[in-house]
Amino acid sequence: MRLSRACLVALLLGLGLALCCATAHAASLSEALAHFTADDFSETSTGINEVAASGDPRAETILRALQDGALMYSAENKAVYIKDESDKLTDAATGQPLAGDAPADLDTVRINNRLRAAIEAALGGLTLLARDPDARFEAAQAVFKSRDVRALPTLDTAIAKEQDPRVKRALIEARAAAVLFSDSAKDEDKLAAVEVVRQRADQESLALLSSLPAGTSAPVLKAAAAAIAAINNRLALWNTVQNAWYGVSLGSVLLLAAIGLAITFGVMGVINMAHGEMVMLGAYVTFVVQETIRTRNPALFDYSLAIAIPLAFLVAGFVGILIERGIIRFLYGRPLETLLATWGLSLILQQAVRTTFGPNNREVGNPSWMSGAFDVGGITITYNRLWIICFALAVFVALLALLRFTRFGLEMRAVTQNRAMAASMGIRTSRVDALTFGLGSGIAGMAGVALSQIDNVSPNLGQGYIIDSFMVVVFGGVGNLWGTLVGSFVLGEANKFLEPFAGAVLGKIAILVLIILFIQKRPRGMFALKGRAVEA
Amino acid sequence: MTAHILIRSLDRGATLFLIIIAAIAVGVPVLNLMVPETSAFHVPTYLVSLFGKYACYALLALAIDLIWGFCGILSLGHGAFFALGGYAMGMYLMRQIGTRGVYANPILPDFMVFLNWKQLPVYWYGFQYFPYAALMVVLVPGVLAFVFGWFAFRSRVTGVYLSIITQALTFALMLGFFRNNFGFGGNNGLTDFKDILGFNVQAETTRAALFAVSCLAIMLGFMLCRAIVTSKFGKVLIAIRDAEARTRFLGYRVESYKLVVFTISACMAGVAGALYVPQVGIINPSEFAPGNSIEAVIWVAVGGRGTLTGAVIGAVLVNYAKTFFTTGALAPYWLFMLGALFIAVTLLLPRGVVGTMRHWTALRRDRASAAAEDGVVEPLPAE
Numbered sequence: 001m002r003l004s005r006a007c008l009v010a011l012l013l014g015l016g017l018a019l020c021c022a023t024a025h026a027a028s029l030s031e032a033l034a035h036f037t038a039d040d041f042s043e044t045s046t047g048i049n050e051v052a053a054s055g056d057p058r059a060e061t062i063l064r065a066l067q068d069g070a071l072m073y074s075a076e077n078k079a080v081y082i083k084d085e086s087d088k089l090t091d092a093a094t095g096q097p098l099a100g101d102a103p104a105d106l107d108t109v110r111i112n113n114r115l116r117a118a119i120e121a122a123l124g125g126l127t128l129l130a131r132d133p134d135a136r137f138e139a140a141q142a143v144f145k146s147r148d149v150r151a152l153p154t155l156d157t158a159i160a161k162e163q164d165p166r167v168k169r170a171l172i173e174a175r176a177a178a179v180l181f182s183d184s185a186k187d188e189d190k191l192a193a194v195e196v197v198r199q200r201a202d203q204e205s206l207a208l209l210s211s212l213p214a215g216t217s218a219p220v221l222k223a224a225a226a227a228i229a230a231i232n233n234r235l236a237l238w239n240t241v242q243n244a245w246y247g248v249s250l251g252s253v254l255l256l257a258a259i260g261l262a263i264t265f266g267v268m269g270v271i272n273m274a275h276g277e278m279v280m281l282g283a284y285v286t287f288v289v290q291e292t293i294r295t296r297n298p299a300l301f302d303y304s305l306a307i308a309i310p311l312a313f314l315v316a317g318f319v320g321i322l323i324e325r326g327i328i329r330f331l332y333g334r335p336l337e338t339l340l341a342t343w344g345l346s347l348i349l350q351q352a353v354r355t356t357f358g359p360n361n362r363e364v365g366n367p368s369w370m371s372g373a374f375d376v377g378g379i380t381i382t383y384n385r386l387w388i389i390c391f392a393l394a395v396f397v398a399l400l401a402l403l404r405f406t407r408f409g410l411e412m413r414a415v416t417q418n419r420a421m422a423a424s425m426g427i428r429t430s431r432v433d434a435l436t437f438g439l440g441s442g443i444a445g446m447a448g449v450a451l452s453q454i455d456n457v458s459p460n461l462g463q464g465y466i467i468d469s470f471m472v473v474v475f476g477g478v479g480n481l482w483g484t485l486v487g488s489f490v491l492g493e494a495n496k497f498l499e500p501f502a503g504a505v506l507g508k509i510a511i512l513v514l515i516i517l518f519i520q521k522r523p524r525g526m527f528a529l530k531g532r533a534v535e536a
Numbered sequence: 537m538t539a540h541i542l543i544r545s546l547d548r549g550a551t552l553f554l555i556i557i558a559a560i561a562v563g564v565p566v567l568n569l570m571v572p573e574t575s576a577f578h579v580p581t582y583l584v585s586l587f588g589k590y591a592c593y594a595l596l597a598l599a600i601d602l603i604w605g606f607c608g609i610l611s612l613g614h615g616a617f618f619a620l621g622g623y624a625m626g627m628y629l630m631r632q633i634g635t636r637g638v639y640a641n642p643i644l645p646d647f648m649v650f651l652n653w654k655q656l657p658v659y660w661y662g663f664q665y666f667p668y669a670a671l672m673v674v675l676v677p678g679v680l681a682f683v684f685g686w687f688a689f690r691s692r693v694t695g696v697y698l699s700i701i702t703q704a705l706t707f708a709l710m711l712g713f714f715r716n717n718f719g720f721g722g723n724n725g726l727t728d729f730k731d732i733l734g735f736n737v738q739a740e741t742t743r744a745a746l747f748a749v750s751c752l753a754i755m756l757g758f759m760l761c762r763a764i765v766t767s768k769f770g771k772v773l774i775a776i777r778d779a780e781a782r783t784r785f786l787g788y789r790v791e792s793y794k795l796v797v798f799t800i801s802a803c804m805a806g807v808a809g810a811l812y813v814p815q816v817g818i819i820n821p822s823e824f825a826p827g828n829s830i831e832a833v834i835w836v837a838v839g840g841r842g843t844l845t846g847a848v849i850g851a852v853l854v855n856y857a858k859t860f861f862t863t864g865a866l867a868p869y870w871l872f873m874l875g876a877l878f879i880a881v882t883l884l885l886p887r888g889v890v891g892t893m894r895h896w897t898a899l900r901r902d903r904a905s906a907a908a909e910d911g912v913v914e915p916l917p918a919e
Contacts, residue, residue: 084587121808147724224671259825271696271700280838327879327883330883331619331882331883335695335696336610336695336696336699336883337882338882339696339699340830340833340834340837340878340882341878341879341882341883343830343878344834344875344876344877344879344882345875345878345879347871347872347874347875347878348871348872348875348876350871351868351871351872351875352872355868460900467700467703467704467707467826470700470704471700471704474697474700474701505711505712505714505715506712508708509708509711509712510712512704512705512708515701516684516688516693516701517687519693519697519701
């Protein structure tokens, strides 16, 4: 009983307070608006600040109207109106439509560039108090960049009210930026602000600290210099981490593209220049699957890749078996001829895709679980790259398991090690050849599904990967899957760490030269086969 | 001495081939310049340029046949040497434009003015002199081939590995030449040439002369190749092609032989490129595209690997087919045909056109001599 009475009192009190505030708002808003009727820039400036400070929900509408030149005033009526698109007037203070005719001396409230800046700042301050946390966050970031001292009071209000820790952090950082640029702030406040900015540690804070205003005192400047050094260190560290991450990402792409080649070239010794086209076929399978899903059943879109992966494996694998049966089996033991024939084949496949799907890039979408990104420390990790790394490793492990634990893997290893002996043990070697080639091509097709997520799907997709893939296999050592794994990640890392110094193109050239030099030392790659297998 | 080598190296077929090329070298310009346009025998100027282009391709094919047909080195990067020679010539032609460029700068080519460059890069120095440019045409591809080959052959990179690495080489060069700050005109390459040795490159007489010079280059290249392959040096090359390890164990320095022939071949490709550029009027980075190099290999394969004459014939045949098909309604199918050609030649005609013909002739001769020994003349099988 007592409790409910207390509640009631509190409710009444609250209601009363709210009413008071409401009337106070209305009063202060109309007072602020009165400044606009003076037709004087400095009066208008005062008006803008007072409207912004009034906290009235209509403040934003009014300021936007002023910004767009839609705020009208009548000196005679001492009233301010907002003109909408159809030239109808509403009372700025109340939001009620104007009854009767427009006043005779109606005129636009004029603004100049200085006032425009003031409006921008005032609007920025208003959004600091917006209801949407993302809008507040954006506004805080904007203040951090503009270092607007006038936003300080609003910031203080906003910080006091803020619940969301992320936004609160941004608001505190914005406040620190404003404090550092304020003439009136005390040195200890500024030192604390430097510390806050130092914690943020990104390019923006670096720019902020290195452009402190002229009046800043010596201890603050010293703290700022120390903070800059610390931030630079931190950024360099994160930069290294970022490069390493990009390298891993590129390495996974190379691994995907090269792992099929490691089977056909590395294990079978067949040089397949149409390998890149198998990747391209996989990417186009993804495109076809997504198109079908879009027209038939859009709800399945998130599963499009799960459908495309086995399908791409089957399509590319089937084409691979056709190639092996139709062309390559006649050319065993003639690697240079195989190279030429498969190059011709790659021309045919490219042109076939070009005539079927057109020469332009085709759009392949990311399913929702692959789009977006998240931050880890100072770097951004996109989901599609992360998934591709996982996928590449999964394919690698699956392939290893296939070779190690299945009957097909056993037969395949037997045929590559000693064909004649395997044949006399009753293994149908030509069937194993066809299936092995199909397996390598099928893996390339699956790689195409993954690459369609990060690259343009065009008839030339495969060409971009073929040389890199060969480099990986040659570098890693022919006939060794582990070599391919290590080779692709080493090359990926080397590429990404060379890029900042040499640029993408020179980096590529440098890698090429390094590989040639490396082959000097180890002509058979990093993980060379030893013993009898070398002679095969 | 030289005459001796030459006479020894030229058999009846080779002499006949040289005579035919010489006849074309003289005949086509004469039919173009001397015969009135109304005559049925007149050769229009565009055909002279087209044939001139084929002649340059033929020289490139000769260079490839020398290393692939006789030493077993399948280079998929010979387009790079071709293009480098072309760029050296293009740089000379650019410097000859002088103040007639769009920006009328007496020193800087237009694209450098456009990029706001203030002075000529050092590597462009000297290219206003023809002898220097001509030296560079041979030297730049030669040195690149020497350095590349030195590393590659010494570490015994052979077979398909070498092919892949040469392809990567030309790919890397293509990426490099596409960049504007490389100083070779980036994407657009070098074009809009005016004069060569004081003659207008557009003039009919210049074109006819360039055609004759290209034919002459084929003849010289052919004689050089013949001299190499019929010499003792050439016998070692063939031994390397057929059994590299055995040749090495017999005490030959395989990598030195390969290096020499690879460098000579690259120089020939450079000359071919240098003759190509004034006739087509442009050189740009797409000449470095790996596809071009591998296409040049297929010319040799079509004509017949290791026959030299076949390389020339193959280059002309395939390029004529390309011109014929890509200019008509069949253009979208050309790549299908080219691809099919690659497969058909390797599967069905591994000796190439000339090689197959020689094979048949040899078979017939064997049969005839065998029959003569028996004293019974058998009727030849229908072919």
